[in-house]
Amino acid sequence: MSRLGKKPVQVPEKVKAEFKNGVLDISGPGGKLSQIIDEKINIKIDKDSIFVEALGNSRQHNMLHGLTRGLIVNMVEGVTKGFKKELEAIGLGYKANIEGGKKLILTVGFSHLVNLSIPSTVKITAALTPDKNTLITITGIDKYEVGAFAAQIRAVKPPEPYKGFGIRYLGEKIIRKAGKAAAGSGKK
Numbered sequence: 001m002s003r004l005g006k007k008p009v010q011v012p013e014k015v016k017a018e019f020k021n022g023v024l025d026i027s028g029p030g031g032k033l034s035q036i037i038d039e040k041i042n043i044k045i046d047k048d049s050i051f052v053e054a055l056g057n058s059r060q061h062n063m064l065h066g067l068t069r070g071l072i073v074n075m076v077e078g079v080t081k082g083f084k085k086e087l088e089a090i091g092l093g094y095k096a097n098i099e100g101g102k103k104l105i106l107t108v109g110f111s112h113l114v115n116l117s118i119p120s121t122v123k124i125t126a127a128l129t130p131d132k133n134t135l136i137t138i139t140g141i142d143k144y145e146v147g148a149f150a151a152q153i154r155a156v157k158p159p160e161p162y163k164g165f166g167i168r169y170l171g172e173k174i175i176r177k178a179g180k181a182a183a184g185s186g187k188k
Contacts, residue, residue: 005065008049009072012080017050019043024072028079030141035075041068050076078141085150089134089157091165096126096134104136108157108167116152121145135170 011017015028024035024043037043040061044051050072054065077083089096095107104124106114118124122140129135136153140146150169159166161177168174 003066005052005054005062005069007069008046008051009069009076011048011050011076013048015076015079017045019045024075026072026075026079028076030079030082033075033078033142035071037068038064040064043068043072074143078143082139082141083143083146085138085146086170087136087138087150087153087167088129088170089136089167090159091157094134094157094165094167096136098124098126104153106153106156106167109165110157114156116156119145119149122149136167 012028015026018025019037022037022039024037026033026035040055041064042053042055044053052065052069052072054061089106089108091109093107094109097105097107098118099105102118104116104118104126106116108114121142122138122145124139125137127135127137138146138150138153154167154169157166159168159172159174161175162179164174164176
């Protein structure tokens with residue numbers, strides 16, 4: 001049995017959970033999330049906790065046991081607090097604009113603008129930081145959607161190793177390379 005899967009998920013007062021026909025619905029102040037639960041797993045709901053129970057003892061049952069509990073924890077956290085990812089666009093003239101709340105337009109050193117359609121489940125803001133870099137903030141109640149859209153934005157122009165220009169997560173460390181000038185200076 002999964003050790004984490006055995007632990008009950010605590011449900012705050014404002015959150016309601018319902019399990020019907022293999023679908024778990026969790027609603028709270030942030031919104032409502034649904035998750036299809038595999039038939040190898042059973043869910044029991046008390047008034048302040050959710051119990052995840054594997055209906056077998058095989059390796060796949062154990063894996064699904066821990067996974068399902070982790071997904072439920074993320075759902076409960078999402079409808080109460082929400083999730084947030086921050087990205088920095090570092091480079092000369094790198095900008096991000098939001099057009100009508102439906103499109104993110106990136107200017108990141110290409111000969112063209114990059115248009116990304118914003119999913120309906122996330123909210124995005126773009127602002128300039130004091131050191132003239134663009135900070136893109138992605139928030140939402142679904143951890144998967146927030147992380148996937150942040151990765152999609154970062155994939156447009158990943159940071160390069162020589163000068164560090166590109167789109168990176170806030171606080172991400174980029175391993176820098178010395179470049180040709182430093183590599184050729186030792187030869188005579």
